[in-house]
Every structure is written in structure tokens, then in C-alpha cells.
Amino acid sequence: DAGITQSPRHKVTETGTPVTLRCHQTENHRYMYWYRQDPGHGLRLIHYSYGVKDTDKGEVSDGYSVSRSKTEDFLLTLESATSSQTSVYFCAISELAGPNYGYTFGSGTRLTVV
Amino acid sequence: QKEVEQNSGPLSVPEGAIASLNCTYSDRGSQSFFWYRQYSGKSPELIMSIYSNGDKEDGRFTAQLNKASQYVSLLIRDSQPSDSATYLCAVAKAAGNKLTFGGGTRVLVKP
Numbered sequence: 001d002a003g004i005t006q007s008p009r010h011k012v013t014e015t016g017t018p019v020t021l022r023c024h025q026t027e028n029h030r031y032m033y034w035y036r037q038d039p040g041h042g043l044r045l046i047h048y049s050y051g052v053k054d055t056d057k058g059e060v061s062d063g064y065s066v067s068r069s070k071t072e073d074f075l076l077t078l079e080s081a082t083s084s085q086t087s088v089y090f091c092a093i094s095e096l097a098g099p100n101y102g103y104t105f106g107s108g109t110r111l112t113v114v
Numbered sequence: 115q116k117e118v119e120q121n122s123g124p125l126s127v128p129e130g131a132i133a134s135l136n137c138t139y140s141d142r143g144s145q146s147f148f149w150y151r152q153y154s155g156k157s158p159e160l161i162m163s164i165y166s167n168g169d170k171e172d173g174r175f176t177a178q179l180n181k182a183s184q185y186v187s188l189l190i191r192d193s194q195p196s197d198s199a200t201y202l203c204a205v206a207k208a209a210g211n212k213l214t215f216g217g218g219t220r221v222l223v224k225p
Binding site: 031033035040041042043044045048058090094096101102103104105106107108 | 118146148150156157158159160163202204211212213214215216217218
């Protein structure tokens, strides 16, 4: 997707290992989000950021941490991967706060924990 | 009760017909409503947003919002096979810009 890239696109990792997913944007948007998508659950918010070093938890934050040291990068870390964290992870960006602005999503990272 | 609910489908419609998708939400403080389309294996893409009661039209798409009844709908006119996808309803609460998504409705348009 233009202006927002996620890496890696696919990853297989072992249970108990730490994993970091990267979201990089070139739009200079202030707001960034990490969601996971699972069958039957739709998209669920993990963590979000409203500026450099300003982050907050979403509804499914347990087992995840994030960091944002630069406007363009938002990292999601699975501290000790579990099979329940097998999912597709989407990063999203938004230009402005307030309820009237939708998101632009990255292409997603498919993570498999074995 | 989920915050945003959609019928998972699949909703099967013949080519050229109108596809009607519904979404209900539980938080009366919700202010903004979005419809995203997601093709299999791809990321969601925004197709419509609506903020006020009534209808909003954009090409073949019409979004309808009824805050009193807490539902938002999407009509797809002259459905095409390329409209076959999962449609996600998303709702923004009064505070901040976090979107809450429904589980999506899968639409199949048959030639």
C-alpha cells in the first residue's frame, strides 16, 4: 500500500521466541495502529500510538509490546510467541485524530507460531 | 454482545442485483461509521464513511445511517463479480480515533 509498508510479509517462528514486526510509513501521519485479524473475530486493536513515544493499549494487548522512536516507524513485539498469536497482523495509519477519519492499512504480516 | 455486529454471510447476489449489508453497534456515543472492503488475502480498503443520519451515495455504493436504531447499512447497486469480497463495518467512538470493527460480511456476486 502506498506510503505504508510492513515487514516481514510472512514469518514462521517457534513458541517462546520473541518476534518483532515493523510498520514503516512515509506519510508523516501522527497516528499508527496495530491490529490482528482472526477468523470469527475480525480486526482487533492491539496497541496504538498518537505520537513519538506515546503509545497505549488496545483490547488485546496482553503478550505484546510496542515502540515508536520515530514518526515513521511503529514496532510490534511479541515478547514470547505462543500459538494463540498465530494471526495476520495489520498496521494502519491515520492523519488526524477525532472520529471522522478512517485508516489506511498496510499489506499485513502473516505470522505462524509453531 | 459484540460492540459491532455483522452477519458473516456469505451473501450471495446475482450480477446486476443490489447487495444489502447491515451492521449494528452497541455504543450510542459512536460518531463515525466506515465501510471497508477486503479481498481475500489483502488488506482492508476504505470505500465509504458516514457521520450523519440518512443516506450517502458514492457511485454504486450507498451508506445509510440510523443512529436512533444504532445501525448502518451499505447498498451495492448493479453488483459485479469484482464486488465479491468481505465488507467490514467500523465504528469510531466519541473519544479519539480508534476504530472498532465488526467481523465482516462475505459477499459473493455470481455471474
